[in-house]
Amino acid sequence: MGTLAMFFVCLLSLSGARASSNIGVNYGQLGNNLPSPYRSIELLTTMNAGRVKLYDSNPEILRLLSTSKIQVSIMIQNHEIAGIASNQSIADEWVRNNVLSYYPETKIRYLLVGNEVLSYNSEQGHQMWHDLVPAMRSIKRSLKAQDIHNIKIGTPLAMDVLQSTFPPSNGTFRSDIIDTVIAPMLEFLDRTNSFFFIDAYPYFPWSQDPGNISLDFALFRGTSTIRDPGSGLTYTNLLDQMLDSLIFAMSKLGFSNIQLAIAETGWPNSGDIEEHGANIFNAATYNRNLINRMTTNPPLGTPARPRVSIPTFIFSLFNENQKTGPGTERHWGLLHPDGTPIYEIDLTGKKPLTDFASLPAPKNNVPYRGKVWCMAAKDANEMELAAALNYACNQGNVSCDALAPGRECYAPVSVADHASYVFSSYWAKFRNEGGTCHFNGLAEQSTTDPSHGSCRYPEVSI
Ligand SMILES: *[C@@H]1O[C@H](CO)[C@@H](O)[C@H](O)[C@H]1NC(C)=O
Ligand SMILES: *[C@@H]1O[C@H](CO)[C@@H](O)[C@H](O)[C@H]1NC(C)=O
Ligand SMILES: *[C@@H]1O[C@H](CO)[C@@H](O)[C@H](O)[C@H]1NC(C)=O
Numbered sequence: 001m002g003t004l005a006m007f008f009v010c011l012l013s014l015s016g017a018r019a020s021s022n023i024g025v026n027y028g029q030l031g032n033n034l035p036s037p038y039r040s041i042e043l044l045t046t047m048n049a050g051r052v053k054l055y056d057s058n059p060e061i062l063r064l065l066s067t068s069k070i071q072v073s074i075m076i077q078n079h080e081i082a083g084i085a086s087n088q089s090i091a092d093e094w095v096r097n098n099v100l101s102y103y104p105e106t107k108i109r110y111l112l113v114g115n116e117v118l119s120y121n122s123e124q125g126h127q128m129w130h131d132l133v134p135a136m137r138s139i140k141r142s143l144k145a146q147d148i149h150n151i152k153i154g155t156p157l158a159m160d161v162l163q164s165t166f167p168p169s170n171g172t173f174r175s176d177i178i179d180t181v182i183a184p185m186l187e188f189l190d191r192t193n194s195f196f197f198i199d200a201y202p203y204f205p206w207s208q209d210p211g212n213i214s215l216d217f218a219l220f221r222g223t224s225t226i227r228d229p230g231s232g233l234t235y236t237n238l239l240d241q242m243l244d245s246l247i248f249a250m251s252k253l254g255f256s257n258i259q260l261a262i263a264e265t266g267w268p269n270s271g272d273i274e275e276h277g278a279n280i281f282n283a284a285t286y287n288r289n290l291i292n293r294m295t296t297n298p299p300l301g302t303p304a305r306p307r308v309s310i311p312t313f314i315f316s317l318f319n320e321n322q323k324t325g326p327g328t329e330r331h332w333g334l335l336h337p338d339g340t341p342i343y344e345i346d347l348t349g350k351k352p353l354t355d356f357a358s359l360p361a362p363k364n365n366v367p368y369r370g371k372v373w374c375m376a377a378k379d380a381n382e383m384e385l386a387a388a389l390n391y392a393c394n395q396g397n398v399s400c401d402a403l404a405p406g407r408e409c410y411a412p413v414s415v416a417d418h419a420s421y422v423f424s425s426y427w428a429k430f431r432n433e434g435g436t437c438h439f440n441g442l443a444e445q446s447t448t449d450p451s452h453g454s455c456r457y458p459e460v461s462i
């Protein structure tokens with residue numbers, strides 16, 4: 001660890017209250033530059049995280065957590081669901097290997113079956129939909145047989161399980177899952193006194209409709225309220241609206257008492273140029289305000305269900321450089337991969353963090369309109385760039401003719417310049433088919449036209 005990292009960790013530990021927090025953190029590991037599990041748990045402890053949520057049941061992490069007070073959420077992976085649903089001995093074995101080996105020393109409190117299963121709309125996905133609730137029941141039976149009663153079984157779902165969310169009283173589940181999956185799942189959650197785990201990101205509805213939703217409303221900074229004519233309830237922020245749409249959807253099926261837990265929420269601290277609003281200022285604002293709301297005593301709850309506490313897991317511990325998709329995907333972290341904080345945060349909510357002036361001012365809150373090029377990243381490894389360049393040119397997806405000796409883009413003869421030309425060409429050609437400017441982290445976007453002389457770099461207009 002660098003001196004700077006040490007400095008920040010010391011700052012955190014001095015400032016943090018001793019009590020651990022109700023706030024949990026998602027510990028994703030999709031990065032090739034992340035600290036060891038040992039160091040990561042040290043960081044979670046220093047940050048006073050009350051809970052940690054894993055995306056698997058990693059033996060090393062579960063063993064290391066046995067000496068910690070942190071409560072743990074483990075996950076059955078999507079590909080394991082079918083076996084567990086079909087055969088009770090497979091469920092028993094899963095519980096033996098992944099729970100009994102660590103419990104009770106490791107404070108496993110939540111066991112989540114799959115991740116956003118109902119968002120996979122493929123043939124394989126539909127099989128998982130069918131197996132989801134049977135798998136939850138099998139795992140419950142296995143735990144019961146072992147006399148374990150304080151581990152809640154749930155399944156984290158995305159907001160796309162709702163077909164309408166606005167106004168909240170209009171909240172309704174999707175018709176393709178309501179009878180076959182949702183109804184039996186709610187029956188299970190109700191009977192076992194468990195939680196509906198929801199991944200709720202105000203960032204997405206806001207960024208898709210910034211004309212109708214104010215940024216302040218999404219960041220818990222709204223000064224006006226929005227009234228739901230159906231219920232008469234008034235809303236001061238987007239997260240409450242999203243959570244209440246789920247509460248209303250459940251109530252319509254006769255389940256008015258299932259508790260909510262937020263399996264993931266957060267705000268990206270950076271992203272691609274077209275991803276407006278993804279910046280450190282907004283991420284700090286969202287997460288600080290979220291923590292303040294979720295740690296009050298008594299709890300705030302939501303307009304439809306006031307004074308009810310909502311266990312909340314922030315996504316995520318680290319920026320994860322191996323996540324695919326748009327740039328925001330790799331920038332949800334509270335910490336840099338070296339363990340230093342991206343902005344100051346207090347998970348206990350006890351320390352008022354009101355110094356927003358020291359955060360970098362948000363520069364991208366309104367959508368960018370203009371040209372963008374896809375360039376070799378400044379810190380990209382030259383050998384890897386050369387390999388990517390060769391690969392792209394040999395696949396024949398884009399023309400590299402302009403880079404040949406004597407042609408317009410040959411000079412300057414540098415791997416970075418040639419790779420930038422190819423990345424820009426590729427992205428300009430395939431962006432409409434979902435191509436991104438990422439290239440395994442070798443590329444980054446730029447609004448500066450790199451064209452020179454008669455060498456013109458293809459651009460994307462957004
Ligand atoms: C269930 O799984 C167990 C252990 O993996 C296996 O021995 C058994 O044959 C399976 N039973 C059925 C009906 O598939
Ligand atoms: C309620 O949701 C339905 C779709 O389920 C939609 O057609 C309708 O416009 C919504 N009502 C309001 C007031 O937005
Ligand atoms: C607001 O939402 C409506 C209905 O979805 C849409 O037609 C309209 O363009 C939006 N307004 C702005 C300013 O984005």
Ligand SMILES: *[C@@H]1O[C@H](CO)[C@@H](O)[C@H](O)[C@H]1NC(C)=O
Binds near residue numbers: 395396397430
């Ligand atoms: C690039 O070319 C290869 C081989 O010709 C092909 O398999 C691949 O699908 C192409 N990629 C795109 C994005 O079109």
